[in-house]
Amino acid sequence: MKVLDMDEEESDAIVQALIESPLESGVMPISGAVEVLTRLSLLAPLHFVTARPQKKPILDWIEHQLPQVDRNRIRLDVTGVHTQKIPVLLEKGFKYFVEDRLDTCPLLEEKGIIPILFEQPWNRKPHPYHVVRDWDDISTLIDWP
Secondary structure, eight states, X not given: OTTTTOOHHHHHHHHHHHHHOXXXXXXXXXXXXHHHHHHHHTTSOEEEEEOOSOHHHXXXXXXXXXXXXXXXXXXXXXXXXXXXXXXXXXXXXXXXXXXXXXXXHHHHHHTTOEEEEEOXXXXXXXXXXEEESSHHHHHHHSOOO
16 A cells, blocks of 8 residues: 555455455466466365455356366365464365465464465565465475376
8 A cells, every 4th residue: 555655445445356356356376376286186186275255256266267177176265364274274184385474374384284485575574484486486396296
């Protein structure tokens, strides 16, 4: 808001549109996401866990962005709250989680889940976590068969 000289009401409206209508808002996946996720889907189902509150807009967006991925290989859990991702991840037995919010990383680590942090302007404080810029970076971390 400070960079764009935007008031809070305008900013909130934009964020709400992105959350409620990502497909209609024209939100695009970050570099390498489509290719890497499509390739991963051939090895195992894709499982997304998000703090967003509504499942349908996110699932519609994911399915639109990943046209070559079998819909039966896409799983999505929405929690509405960042901290509620952790019980879902523990229940599913995940060892790693790609996160875009630095404050969630220590909570993941406490529970034995290794966070991989997306580089974002809001994650610029010093921290010990592995940082990735995009899905091409994530691809280099995968031991592909």
